[in-house]
Amino acid sequence: MTIRLGGIIVGLGLTAVLVLWSLVPGLVNFAIPEKPDYYAFQEENIAPEGGFSFEGAAGTWDYAQLQRGYQVYKEVCSSCHSLKFVAFRNLQELGYSEEEVRAEAASWSLPGVDQKDGSVIDRPGLPTDYFPAPYANDVEARAFNNNAVPPDLSLMTKARKDGTHYVYSLMLGYGEPDPADQALSPEFETPEGLYFNEHFYNINIAMPPQLNEGVVTYANGPEATAEQMSADIAAFLTWTAEPSLVHRKQIGWFVILFLIFASGLAYLSYKQIWAGVKPKKE
Ligand code: HEC
Numbered sequence: 001m002t003i004r005l006g007g008i009i010v011g012l013g014l015t016a017v018l019v020l021w022s023l024v025p026g027l028v029n030f031a032i033p034e035k036p037d038y039y040a041f042q043e044e045n046i047a048p049e050g051g052f053s054f055e056g057a058a059g060t061w062d063y064a065q066l067q068r069g070y071q072v073y074k075e076v077c078s079s080c081h082s083l084k085f086v087a088f089r090n091l092q093e094l095g096y097s098e099e100e101v102r103a104e105a106a107s108w109s110l111p112g113v114d115q116k117d118g119s120v121i122d123r124p125g126l127p128t129d130y131f132p133a134p135y136a137n138d139v140e141a142r143a144f145n146n147n148a149v150p151p152d153l154s155l156m157t158k159a160r161k162d163g164t165h166y167v168y169s170l171m172l173g174y175g176e177p178d179p180a181d182q183a184l185s186p187e188f189e190t191p192e193g194l195y196f197n198e199h200f201y202n203i204n205i206a207m208p209p210q211l212n213e214g215v216v217t218y219a220n221g222p223e224a225t226a227e228q229m230s231a232d233i234a235a236f237l238t239w240t241a242e243p244s245l246v247h248r249k250q251i252g253w254f255v256i257l258f259l260i261f262a263s264g265l266a267y268l269s270y271k272q273i274w275a276g277v278k279p280k281k282e
Pocket residue numbers: 072073076077078079080081145148149150151156160167170200201204205206207208210211233
């Protein structure tokens with residue numbers, strides 16, 4: 001008897017420790033503001049007007065937007081950032097035909113092998129190739145970027161909190177420090193070669209501003225304003241990080257409907273099985 005009681009007490013104790021362990025860090029995070037005072041410059045993420053088409057439970061891709069985002073990646077970001085988990089053939093999911101994908105792949109140049117002497121030469125890309133890296137290695141990347149390595153962008157929207165909005169905000173976050181905030185952190189400055197960006201965790205970022213109005217020209221589509229291009233690249237990078245996002249949501253609806261149906265069946269069979277056994281309440 002005492003052993004059983006002891007067991008219960010030990011069990012309860014352990015459960016209490018586990019419950020506290022799981023709750024306390026969350027409470028502490030909740031109670032302490034996320035950003036330290038000296039980062040008064042840090043701003044919350046912003047979203048494009050009207051949001052993104054793929055948000056919400058019934059979201060869908062806007063293929064025209066994804067294609068524009070790809071154009072922004074190709075013409076602007078790809079000179080510094082790789083996209084190593086995406087293959088050219090994946091572009092077919094954005095609504096390009098097989099022919100178009102082949103032509104698109106061929107417009108990129110990748111390292112190949114000269115069949116005569118084995119030296120490294122440039123060759124046109126094939127649909128089966130993955131997007132090539134702009135730099136041979138991190139040392140070269142640092143040499144060109146003020147000692148910072150431009151990270152791979154394939155999974156970027158997953159690697160940052162609220163990633164889609166973060167990429168959108170980061171693109172638009174350049175500018176000058178607000179004088180009121182500067183007064184709060186008088187010692188803050190942006191060193192030579194870095195840029196002030198109110199959405200970067202470190203405020204000073206090694207990436208120069210990218211999406212100035214008109215750096216790309218959309219063949220047929222909206223005007224290439226900074227906001228438009230930022231929304232397009234954020235959408236494109238959301239797709240590269242989770243191509244199955246929309247499919248996942250659709251499956252979710254199906255699963256919920258199926259579970260409702262299965263619950264109905266279970267209830268009916270319960271009624272049937274117990275129909276003769278349970279005494280009717282008078
Ligand atoms: C001239 C080179 C260059 C170009 C072009 C460029 N970037 Fe960058 N990017 C960088 C560097 C360098 C960093 C690392 C910054 C740092 O660590 O301070 C970076 C970092 C980033 C980050 C990560 C920020 C973080 O939270 O760590 C994102 C996202 C990003 N770039 C997106 C883009 C997008 C989108 C484009 C195209 C519109 C682009 N970049 C074009 C150089 C570039």
